[in-house]
Amino acid sequence: MIRRRIFSAALTVAALLLTGHAWAAAQGPSVLIETGTVHRERIGQRLTVYGQIVPDPEHVTGISAAHGGQIARLWVGLGQQVAAGQPLLTLTTDPTARLAYEQARAQVAYARRNLTQVKSLYAEQLATRAELAKAEQSLVNAQGALRAERRLGTDHAEQIIRAPQPAIVTRLDVAPGDRVQAGAPLLSLGARERLWVTLGIEPEDVTRLHPGMPVVLRPVFARNQPLHADLSQVHAVINPSTHLVDAVVPLSGSATLGLIPGMWMRGHIDLQQHETLTVPSSAVLHDANGAYLFVVAEGHAQRLDIATGISRDGRIAVRAPNLHAGETVVTVGNYELRNGMAVRLAAGHS
Structure with a gap:
């Protein structure tokens, strides 16, 4: 009796399994997939360019020698903040410059004595008013010349030149022991919070750019947050050192934090945009007939031939007569699909 019941149960299970296999065979094979959505959005070609950070030349201060002399000591180095x-x-101070100061001081003393003498003669009516005015003017001129020498620093045997503002030493023209003439350049200081990013543009792309276009900047060898700025200049000549055309992006204030002159930057410039359909890049496949994708409809994958366009940020522009925004396309598992094949969604996808 027991054996009969076991045999009957086994027959029932076998029948159920055969029924299941028959139903599956009737439905055909299915593929496990993941999906994405067709979007309608504005997208344009993105120009990627590279360049370096340089001090803003409009905010570089040149330090020159006010008088002749010799460099006794350098307190800073190139690139120092x-x-x-x-x-x-x-x-x-050069001995000749020092002599000019001494002569100016002596001239003041002489003009002062001369004025005292002329005033005495004028009081006795032995000098004219014109002679008195001339003596007074001579003293004024001599005092002005002495003040000028003091402003030049020739009244001191040596002079310490100090930074007028927070800055970066961008150029050094002298070394300790060098003798310099009056007006000779000594060094240059670039404003710390005023920088330029000089981007190199291929000559054929220059006509597509203009001042005011937005640029997204990021250091090539660092993970800084992207900086959003605008082009201020697009030059019209080729830089002979890079064989590219320079385009300038100015940065100031907090945008310069963490940036150092000489650092390489990558820039993304969005060109003219237009509205189009886009799909995830992984949805697009290619064969001998061109590009295509699979649209999911009522649990089945339908092949749709497409034309592709610009690719950006993981999505690609596509065109097809029967493709519409909001439709679902296959992004994973599409390599296994054939037209009309049944599909099932992976867990977590709907």
Whole structure:
């Protein structure tokens, strides 16, 4: 009796399995897939360019020798960041410049004595008013010449030249022991919070750019947050050192934090945009007939031949007569599909 019941149960299970296999065979094979959505959005070609950070030349301060002398000491090095009032270099006064100061001081003393004498003669009516005015003017001129020498620093045997503002030493023209003439350049200071990003543009792309276009910048070798700025200049000549055309993006204030002159930057410039349909890039496949994708409809995958366009940020522009925004396309598992094949969604996808 027991054996008969076991045999009957086995027959029932076998019948159920055969029924299931028959139903599956009737339905045909299915593929496990993941999907994405067709979007309608504005998209345009993106120009990727590279360049370097340089000090803003409009905010570079040149430090020159006010008088002749010799460099006694350099307090800073090229590329060093300095604070306002920080010593930059020590310049000893040239003997000739020192002599000019002494002569100016002697001239003041002489003009003062001469004026005293002319005033005395004028009081005794032995000098004219014109002679008195001339003596007074001579003193004024001599005092002005002495003040000028003091402004030049020739009244000191040596002079410490200090930074007028927070800055970066962008150029050094002298070394300790160098003798310099009056007006000779000593060094240059670039404003710390005023930088340029000089991007190199291929000559054939220049006509597509204009000042005011937005640029997204990111350091090539660092993970800084992207910076959003605008082109301020697009040059019209080729830079002979890079064989590219320079385009300038100015940065100031907090945008310069963490950036160093000489750092390489990558820039993305969005060109003219237009509205189009886009799909995830992984949805697009290619064969001998061209590009195509699979649209999911009523549990089945339908092949749709397409034309592709610009690809950006993981999505690609596509065109097809029967493709519409909001439709579902296959992004994973599409390599296994054939037209009309049944599909089932992976867990977590709907």
